[in-house]
Amino acid sequence: MEYFCQQLINGLALGSIYGLIAIGYTMVYGIVGMINFAHGDIFMVGAFIALIAFLGLVAIGVTAIPLALFLVLLIAMAISALYGQVVERIAYRPLRHSFRLAPLISAIGMSIILQNYVQVAQGARVKPLPPLIQGGYTLLESESFPVQVSNVQIIIVVTTVVLMAIFSWLVANTRLGRDMRACEQDLKMAALVGVDTDRTISLTFVVGAALAAVAGLMYLLYYGVIDFFIGFVAGVKAFTAAVLGGIGSLPGAMLGGLLIGLIETFWSAYFSIEYKDVAAFSVLVIVLIFLPTGILGRPEIEKV
């Protein structure tokens, strides 16, 4: 029982990270109908930027951890947002009216570029970081298996909740959010009524990238080690989360993320840890075969 509770907590923390990445996938797919293959690698870039920014801040003397982390968060979000914008401008916008396969190939190419660029720039070895946030709380005392929640996990969940709240408010109440929803419903019509579709699409990529950067920082704090390849697997899992929750649905992305985090954690805990990635990928296959619209998604009617 205690073991179960612990896995539950672990799964929710991991799931929050996936959820943040999944939001980027679902928003982009909702608006432009393409899977942004490179999104997982933006998450990886965000993690690296967070790492380097942190080391840099420490080097110039900012040693108060909360302040440093706050600054790192801002820097990582800003620079990742820039990456998101540049990637969209270079690799996707010129192909928006091309044939269906073209943006996908371009996205794969972009993903390869990002992975190898980081590998060349920073080396192929893993980058470790000593745990910055220590400690936690014990929820359940027990001789066999105390249930603990670490401060890192609390921070992850709290940050995610706050960001989700801000973001939901943004989509529902601001002009940008309204433009995004309009573009998602009908891009051509949105353009005809005066929405700047190019700018809206760019901003969608930008916001998605910023959230992925937050996920990257969380990942760095949680696992303490990153390498240039974490984007690929996390990307597929986050996309699975987006599909599971219902592509195009924001709460769906977060719900899907949490579910995937839980599935992965429980599978590793109770079955086998080597096959945990297989479990996540299999979920993707199963969802797409049996429930392609996801849990919270809208069913699509084929127009003949």
Added chain:
Amino acid sequence: MSASADPILNVEHLSMHFGGLIAVDDLSFAAQRGHITALIGPNGAGKTTVFNCITGFYHPSVGMIRLAHADGTTYLLERLLDFRIAKLARVARTFQNIRLFAGMTVLENLLVAQHNPLMRASGLTVLGLLGLSVYRHAESAAIDKAKFWLDRVGLIRRADDPAGDLPYGEQRRVEIARAMCTDPVLLCLDEPAAGLNPRESAELNELLLGMRAEHKTSILLIEHDMSVVKIFDGTAADVRNDPKVIAAYLGVEDEEVEQVEAEVGL
């Protein structure tokens, strides 16, 4: 409307719901064999939805659609999977927004239509791969049939051009020719005159009348253009002045609502 009733298509109590939206509400009609039947109505009335139900692209929520061949075999179209309606029941259709294979030549388009007999002749590809003459004969017969229909629609000289290159009116005719290459017993045309100028509409009329006369194909069509609709008995004026038609297209005065409803039978 001739007296002898030999319906090729019987639609009974057809309804189509999309979630809460009722697109088609309890529609029943019969199309006679060897006749041209037109489905008319304002935009949004659900005509293409009816077509999609008949040709298997939508699964009707309620209702029965029965197709009867001349030899007596009947098919329940609401139960057949999409491609089987074309393959077994031999119902062919064209689309409102022309769906040709734009990158393939006109001739290739017509050969794709004859896919099923050619597949049989090629022994599910194996015999064809080996180059046996069985397939070669079947292929040249198929090309002859394609040539026949291209000739019939007047486009034989365009046989080797990519279908996407043709002007709109010619693309429509290719689509009809392609549908006829499947040897259908019922041909469903979705707004075949849309976008055609009066001369092209007249040519289309002749084509449809010819197909009915020579090939005994039954035709079901969706149309707005009354000059095309008039090709069966009655005149355009008759149709235009029918109170039910006026009610459907233009609506009725508030005072008249009850009266019209009683007439129509609601």
Added chain:
Amino acid sequence: MSQALEIPSRPAIDLFGALKSGALAAIVAFGLFSLLIGVRTDQGPTGALQIEPRLIALGVICAVAFVGGFARALLAGERLDFASYVPEQIKVAAAQVGRYFGLALLAFALIEPVIFYNNRYILDLGILVLTYVMLGWGLNIVVGLAGLLDLGYVAFYAVGAYSYALLATSFGWSFWICLPIAGFLAACWGVMLGFPVLRLRGDYLAIVTLAFGEIIRLVLLNWQSLTGGPNGVSGIPRPSFFGIPFADEENGFAATFGLEYSPTHRVVFLYYLILALALVTNWVTLRLRRLPIGRAWEALREDEIACRSLGINTTTTKLTAFAMGAMFGGIAGSFFATRQGFISPESFTFSESALVLAIVVLGGMGSQLGVAVAAFAMLGAFELFREFSQYRMLVFGLAMVLIMIWRPRGLVATRTPSVFLGKFKEVPAEAVAEARQ
């Protein structure tokens, strides 16, 4: 009295605007690269990360960005149409040469081992290129002809390789028996994997096939008892010349044919073997294009709904494409296993799928010749940049993006119709639509 037409004069070169563009580009570059390039992290002696600045690299990149932005702004008014600079006669001559190019390439491939007999490196390279040509032709059936986005083609390559390896090492059957069995098993996998997912659209199909590819790789990696896990399968028997082994023995190949023994014999045999397999793939594809199934594949790529309305069973049509592609991938995998003598899951990563897909897309439009040239170009380029192995993949990714932007239809810009009544006409690439939904 007509007024003279006023032809608008060319706008003066906007130097200031170009400078602004350059500066903007440099600033963006600085933002992007300041941390990741400007700072280098490495593990120090204690294991903790240390950083050191790399300002020169950062400076260079920003300068390049500035120049790039500047140049682009300057040339913005000009439409760079390189084709217009080439004189007409050369274009005509090039077109005529183009027709015989395929034959020339085939001739070259046939005599390559003879020319380069003593150059083991070139022979091996030739074998590698031909393997990828075959993989490209196999995937071409799925992606190029039928228009199905398959990002997990490496799965069939792996199934073929492992089937062959396990059959050969466990049962000791000869190459010629194992090869068709491996192809058949790969085709079965194709049907099994394809059946549940083929009704998915475009991008979804792509990512599901990617997931399948990864699942298979992970299973191969972890199912130690069956596949040997990360150690793979070794000791795979090499092929023999129809029963005569390539060994330095009395009944070996060399002795039988009165030649002096040389290890090159086996390599040359392998070369002609893969060439033959590839040519069979090509021949089958070309014939299938002219048969109803091939036309149905191409029609499927254009418009699936129209296909259904013509009575075509789109599910079996897609499955056949998948199965055929899988079979050829599996056969190529068997060849790979026997050539290497050893296989492990490392050879079957997503990068392989991406590479083969890039070859097919770059080749263009389901064109056999285009795919062959693309395979040759990509692998040739890979080999040329062997010393810069770190940058190879980076350049590969860049090439993929650039080619999509510049020439998304691939090298071969036309489609050859499979049958014609009168005149032979090629279909320009832009006319070929990708599946309408």
